[in-house]
Each structure stands twice: as structure tokens, then as C-alpha cells.
Amino acid sequence: MIVRTTLIALFAASAAQALEPVLPDQARQVTERIDLLDSYDLPVGVVSDGVLPVKAFEGRVDRRAWRLNGYTGSTLQVLDPIRAQLTEAGYEIALDCVARACGGFDFRFATEVIPAPDMYVTLDDFRFLSAMREGDAISVLVSRTQSDAFVQVIEVTPAGTPDIAPDTKPATPETEAPPPVDLLSELDQTGHAVLPDLEFATGANSLSDGTYASLEALAGAMERAPSMRVAIVGHTDTVGQLDTNISLSKRRAEAVRDRLLTRYGIASDRIDAEGMGYLSPRTTNLTPEGREANRRVEVILLQP
DSSP, X not given: OOOOOOOOSOOOSOSSSOOOOOOOTTEEEEEEEEEEEEEEEEEOSOOBTTBOOEEEEEEEEEEEEEEEETOOSOHHHHHHHHHHHXXXXXXXXXXXXXXXXXXXXXHHHHSOOOOTTTSOOOTTSEEEEEEEETTEEEEEEEEEOSSEEEEEEEEEEOTTOOOOOXXXXXXXXXXXXXXXXXXXXXXHHHSEEEOTTOOBOGGGSSBOSXXXXXXXXXXXXXXXXXXXXXXXXXXXXXXXXXXXXXXXHHHHHHHHHHHHHHHHOOOGGGEEXXXXXXXXXXXXXXXXXXXXXXSEEEEEEEEO
């Protein structure tokens, strides 16, 4: 039996903090980036003659994405409750369009989309909505593959708006990351180890700010052993094309390498960075838990 998925009580009424979605159990937030001062071009019309009409907003920008694993409904079933909640919260809808009516390929690549694997857009099966309210702006992008649905929300609140209340503010890596395994022991015994506490910004183009216990341990070991050389290797799940995943995984590895070079002063010739995409999974990619385990960054010991 197909279970109709609904998004319940999506938005809080307060403008003082990010609007928080309440998603079904199958939904998993895959990325979040909060810039306290940034800009965002909100699409307010469909593509015409190759041009996408936008309205520029500045302020705090929240970029978030969720994956609904095993979702079998339509993109409209996801978007319709969001549209209703926005209207009830006092937003005025600026654009509400479907795939080709939005502009298809041109629209998809003219607007901001969190890169795969955190957000995935099927060109003939996506819906987009943008709305405004008293200086606030929000966009919602919903798409789906044969097995999963993806939801992206980008929200702008005016500069000077108070931050998220302490009891709802997302924890930083320093407070939420679990203690890493005995990284050095695992590296010594097996020659490789997962860096378990890393957290990446939108699109995995950069490592989020914060102090990571795994990098502290690795840098300390390299300082104590001047001959030690390692490779940082990024891995993904199987969502998306191989070349895209290889590029993404290498960017993740390079971001970790850059952090070790700049923050800990490790010499550049002691650390390599490579990306494997989905070519070296730890476990199955057929379950949400397996895909999550396969999205990782590892350190490989090249020379002790």
C-alpha cells in the first residue's frame, strides 16, 4: 500500500528564527548551512528568452536539504502542504511552477541548487515555489528520483534578525560530533580509518567551521612523526552520476587536506587528496543506513 506523505506543521510563525520543517519519519536532513550575512537571488518568474527574473535579498541565509528515502508519492504531494503553510504564515507566493513550465534545464541551472548528492533534481519532475513576507524570502524546490524525493529550502531573513533561540540552535561540530573512534590505533592496525566527526557545508565544497577531534588527533600524530605521510580520500553513495560523485568526493578530501595545512601547519607534500565517488563502498547502497555509512572521508597511511 502506498502511504501518502504529508508535511505537517512545516513552519513556525516566528520570524526571529529559521522556519523549521516537520517531516515524515523517512525524511533525513542531509545538509544545512547558515550564513549570518549573505545574499540570495530569489526566482520570481519563469525563464523567458534565456533570462530568469530574480529579486535580490540580503541578510541571514539558511540553506537546507532533506532526502525522503523510499518516497513513492508525487512532488505535488510534498509541495502542496508547504504552499498552504506558507500562505497561512502570511507569505505572498511569487512563483509556483512545474519543471518545463519553470524553464526546465535553463531554470534548473540558473537558480541556486545544493549539489548532489545532498540535493538531486530530475529535469522533468520537479516543482519550485518562492514567496515573500515583510522582507523575508523563501524558496522551496522539490524533486524525486525513482526511489527517493528531495526537498531544498532556502530562506532569507533581514540582517539584524535575532539568531535562533539557544534551545533550537543547531549544535556546532564541537558540541554535536560524537567522540571519534581510536583513530590512531585503527590507522596503525589497518592502515586506514574513517574521520567520523567531519561536517560539510552546502554542497560539500568546504568543511564547516569548528574543531574536529579526528583532525586534532591526526595532526598531533603527524607532528610527532615527521616522516608520516597520509592520503585523504573522499567517498559518496550511489545517488547521481559517477563523474559528479568523484568530483564531489575529491572536493571533500581537498577541503580536509586544506584544513590540516592551514590550521595545523602540516607540510603540503605530506598529505595527498583523492576522491573515489561510489567505487569503494563500506556496505550496501540499497538502504538509507548503508548510503549514510558510505558517505565518508577516510585517512590512509602511506608512510609511518
